[in-house]
Amino acid sequence: MFKVKYIWLLLIFIGLTACSNDDDSGEPIVTLPDLTAGEANFSNFVTLGNSLTAGFQDNALFIASQNNSFPNTLAEKFALVGGGNFRQPLMNDNFGGIAIGGQRILQPRLVFGGAGPVPLESIIGPVTVTTDLAVNNPTGPFNNMGVPGAKSFHLAAPGYGNIAGVAMGAANPYFVRMASSPNSTVIADAVGQNPTFFSLWIGNNDVLGFATSGGSGVSQQGNLNPATYGGNDITDSNVFASVYSQYIAALTANGAKGVVANIPDVTTIPYFTTVPHNPIPLDANTAAAVNNAYAPYNGGLLQAEQFGLISADERAARTINFTASSRNAVVIVDEDLTNLGGLGLPNFRQATANDLVVLPAASFIGTLADPNNPLSVNGVAVPLADRWVLTPNEQQLVATATQNFNTTISNIAQQNNLALVDANALLTQLSQGGIASGNFILNASLVTGGAFSLDGVHPNSRGYALIANEFMKAIDLAYGSNFEASGNLVNVGDFPTNYSPLLQ
Structure with a gap:
């Protein structure tokens, strides 16, 4: 009986030793398998x-x-x-x-x-x-x-x-x-x-x-x-x-x-x-001036709706409106809009969160299309061309x-x-x-x-x-x-x- 008792103690000791490690961290040593290529031949x-x-x-x-x-x-x-x-x-x-x-x-x-x-x-x-x-x-x-x-x-x-x-x-x-x-x-x-x-x-x-x-x-x-x-x-x-x-x-x-x-x-x-669709900061006076410039365009959209050329939803989507805010959406050209060239109206609208503005536009938005005209701001008075935005x-x-x-x-x-x-x-x-x-x-x-x-x-x-x-x-x-x-x-x-x- 004495011998059996100590044999069991020895086995327990061996088991504990096998589960320990030699770095005193308390974490068991994990032995990883040898690397194999399996069925693949990587020689060339x-x-x-x-x-x-x-x-x-x-x-x-x-x-x-x-x-x-x-x-x-x-x-x-x-x-x-x-x-x-x-x-x-x-x-x-x-x-x-x-x-x-x-x-x-x-x-x-x-x-x-x-x-x-x-x-x-x-x-x-x-x-x-x-x-x-x-x-x-x-x-x-x-x-x-x-x-x-x-x-x-x-x-x-x-x-x-x-x-x-x-x-x-x-x-x-x-x-x-x-x-x-x-x-x-x-x-x-x-x-x-x-x-x-x-x-x-x-x-x-x-x-x-x-x-x-x-x-x-x-x-x-x-x-x-x-x-x-x-x-x-x-x-x-x-x-x-x-x-x-x-x-x-x-x-x-x-x-x-x-x-x-x-x-x-x-x-x-x-x-x-990276570039948001709405990076334009404007104060109240500037927003009012820009809206005044776009008033004829917005009025033309109302006429187009009345003539049945566009729906109320498209008219709303194309209407341009700036506010006194740091997060105004840029104005873009969207070739997929209804062509209203017969009324002299271009395909303009403001971008939404569904539009993706490309990275190079970061250095273009807000610059002047005409250095001699402080009002010719790209993305505001001058809409961004097709190449700057990926539409839905x-x-x-x-x-x-x-x-x-x-x-x-x-x-x-x-x-x-x-x-x-x-x-x-x-x-x-x-x-x-x-x-x-x-x-x-x-x-x-x-x-x-x-x-x-x-x-x-x-x-x-x-x-x-x-x-x-x-x-x-x-x-x-x-x-x-x-x-x-x-x-x-x-x-x-x-x-x-x-x-x-x-x-x-």
Whole structure:
């Protein structure tokens, strides 16, 4: 009996010892599993896409941004389980911008100027953009085939990397730097590397240009010829589906596995949510003077209603009225209003909370259209043109196209057993309260939110780190790797939110 008693005491002691740790913190030691690639083969990782894949931020591409691109972060993790070298077409400096034969064609990056984003040269003075297409293009092949500005159909466009076509808009200066030949295509150069694993995130620019231009383009739904599209037009959903299917077929032809991402709702990014619709402060006298100037227009609307040309609701929506307040809505041009040109009435109305004023308007609203006329205030006496505001009707065109593109991406990912990142949900969450990651909560506020760069469109390095983690989680789910369970997601706090103007 004595021996049995002490055997039980010994077992209890051993059990207690196993649950203790050697750091005296009282917390149990958690042993994480070893990292595994699962079914994925990361030995030759090639990534395709646009500026989001390249690492573009602060309205430029530069060495530091490329080194913190989400594919480069992924490649560093893939290297822990057999991943090979990952080559990027690095820019020549940290200024950003591109030149051809010393003539600048793209500008350096933005920096924080104390109150908001400003051009780099406004802080440190003139710089020489040393990334010159005529003298210092790097030699490929490159694992990162992210091409800023590329739309879906551009990845299959011959000559997209031909320097002779840059001035005409037929070629892309970023692809000029990485193309294997002037007439090669992005998809051909990627597939030619025989990747064992790939990522594809394309389609954002197929709606983004329309949105950032305030809806200045048109929806090309029904037009199957991209050669006839304008730069700010929305791509036809059938064109998108056709090229996307071709890309996946080519990338998976030799058995490669991969991860794709869908298209975010671009209207959730700071480019559209920073500038309020009602930023105009007026005192009583000024408000009265402005209202007096608009009195003939408002009177004309009443006549139009009486003639049955517009409804009472449209007349009310178009009536312009300023008050003694710090929050007056700007006056805008809305092309979707009933055309009353026969009465000499333009398509004016004041913006509402449903309108999205684009970020560049912050430096335009309140300026003078005529320096010699103090009454010609842009946004007040002079309505904002279409390019400054994305109206609800224009937003619906963006939403419809985005939904169509995402349906295609989801279906093709499922058909090919690919990992899928829901970037749409990710950016929506950032805009609706934020996302907790490590010791940080990231949200979609410009400058202070911690996720977006100063251009209001692209993530900053910390935002790209968050995206890299989402890609690894999707890969874990699809292929049985365990980046998350093994503790190999990145700490977003290790990545900067902005770069010093002195970074060269």
